[in-house]
Amino acid sequence: MSNLDSRGLPITTKSDEAARLYRQGVDLLLSAWPGTIETLRQATNADPDFALAHAALARMHAICAEPVKVKTSIARAREIVARNGTPREKSHVATIAFAVSGEGKNALESALSHADQWPRDALILSLLLGAFGLFAFSGMAEHDEARVSLCEKHAPSFDADDWWFLTYRGWSHTENGGVTLGRDLTTRALELRPANANGAHALAHAMFEEGAGKDAETFIHGWLPSYDASGLLHGHIAWHAALSALERGDAKTALAIYAKHVRPAVSCGVPLNVMTDAVSLLWRIQAYGHEVPAGLWEPVKAYSNTRFPKVGLSFADIHMGLLSAATGDRGAANDRIEALTKLLEAGSIAAGPVVPAVCRAALTFADEDYAGCVRILEPVVKEAVRLGGSGAQREIIEDTLLVALMRSGQAEKARGLLDTRLHRRPSSRDTNWRSQIAA
Incomplete structure (x- = not known):
């Protein structure tokens, strides 16, 4: 046999x-x-x-x-x-x-x-499957739906208690808006195999999309010690806790998590996670009106420039654009935008015009030209899904647009976008922003 x-x-x-x-x-x-x-x-x-x-x-x-x-x-x-x-x-x-x-x-x-x-x-x-899987990085706008369809198509072939399939079936439903089912499936997956970082990650996503950020923080702080710091998702799962802390306005806790788990010097994650987690968290902290302590951006820049010197991976490209803008490196930003524009003209960017657009918008945002940022981002923000990654990761683009709308005095548009987001996912941050606009 x-x-x-x-x-x-x-x-x-x-x-x-x-x-x-x-x-x-x-x-x-x-x-x-x-x-x-x-x-x-x-x-x-x-x-x-x-x-x-x-x-x-x-x-x-x-x-x-x-x-x-x-x-x-x-x-x-x-x-x-x-x-x-x-x-x-x-x-x-x-x-x-x-x-x-x-x-x-x-x-x-x-x-x-x-x-x-x-x-x-x-x-x-x-x-x-997954945020960095072949569907996600295909450039298709319907990759969330495609993952659910694939999982449901093949569900009869798997045992009801297959921990791996439950993990990704649940994650797929969560990302496609089926948050309650997604959380139930990933909870069961983690019960069956607690030593499952993909399961813990999927559950953190479900809690985030459910608007249960505090639950996510509590869960992560309880589960993470069982996962060695050498684990590929250790820093990224901690990033989720930092994101939830920041969402409720606690930048101090977010920065403490960043220092302990997320920054390039301590994270053992895959380079794409290490770079994007660091850039997106620091960008959010800054964009939300908090201070990024001196000296935090430079190590991220040194790490990222070594590992992502060339264009071609759209999810990395937009974060490198954010990084260049945040650190005032206009030369690097413009070089990347030029290279991306050439690829776009050659039909070589599956995700389309949203890629160079995000990089251009980041520069205008950093220059405090918020109206200009809105003009660039508004026409392409719905195409951000084509970049891949997860909803939590891509939300940085919508967040940047929202802050730009508020700072450029476009309250009605900001209010409309916030109403849409709050209907999709409850958020203390968005609720506070909505109240500020109403006042």
């Missing part, structure tokens, strides 16, 4: 130990838990010809932004699977190869086709 993965699919390895380590390693990967790379490496050591273990390593190295290791691992997986892989394994490796090589369109098509044939292949299905 052949070995099986953690969801009952056959895997080509003659080593029971390699199969055990692979099951463990994939579940660590799917829960964003420390020890993933070490465990998968042990699986390849137990069976050097285990293609899927090499492919999973490639995926993990890609998450950690380790391109040389990605190439080595995926090349080994492809070479092995070509010799003795099953049709599912060949499709599995090919899909991961597209994903880790940055071929988003091919990866999306391959993953969807693969999921239709082998829906229980969780590692492939996971590529499509």
Whole structure:
């Protein structure tokens, strides 16, 4: 009898130990838990010809932004699977190869086709889901709906108590507006596997979207100590607590969380999270009228310029635009805007005009030309969903527009936008802003 993965699919390895380590390693990967790379490496050591273990390593190295290791691992997986892989394994490796090589369109098509044939292949299905998944970064405006449709389509293939599927089914519903169902599903996922950072992250999102920011802070402060600081989502989950504190006007607590968990010097997250979390939190603090202490922006700039020197990833590009504007680096801001404009003209930005627009708006906001910021952002703000990420992350764009509307004296428009937001998600910050406008 052949070995099986953690969801009952056959895997080509003659080593029971390699199969055990692979099951463990994939579940660590799917829960964003420390020890993933070490465990998968042990699986390849137990069976050097285990293609899927090499492919999973490639995926993990890609998450950690380790391109040389990605190439080595995926090349080994492809070479092995070509010799003795099953049709599912060949499709599995090919899909991961597209994903880790940055071929988003091919990866999306391959993953969807693969999921239709082998829906229980969780590692492939996971590529499509999440805030940084293939759907989110496809540039499509309907990626929230697409994730829900995908999860509901394949729900019958999963056990009712599959902690991973519950996590992402719940997260998908939360992001698509089904917050009550999303919170229930992710709560159940975390009960089944408490050592699940993706589950904790999904639950924090559900609480945020429900307007239960204080619940989110309480939950995170209680859960986070169980998650080692080396965990990829440790800093980002702490960022959620800082965001909730800031939303209720407590910039002091937000800055304390930033110093302890979020700033680049202490966060062990993936570079995209580290950069965007730091930039967006400091930008929000400043935009909401609080003071960012001297010296906080410079380390963020040094970290970010090293890791994101070129354009091409829209979610990173808008945050780099915010960073350049906040630090007064007009040269870097204009260079990025020019490069993005050229890509846009060439049809090479899937997310469209919103990308350079956010960067231009950030400059005008930093210059205190709030009316100019409104003129730039207002026509494209509804397209922000195409940038990917989560609703909580993208809210920074709408927040910037709101502050610009209020500071430029456009009270009626600000009131209308706030009413829409408060209907969608209760917020003490928005309630206070609404009261200030009414007064």
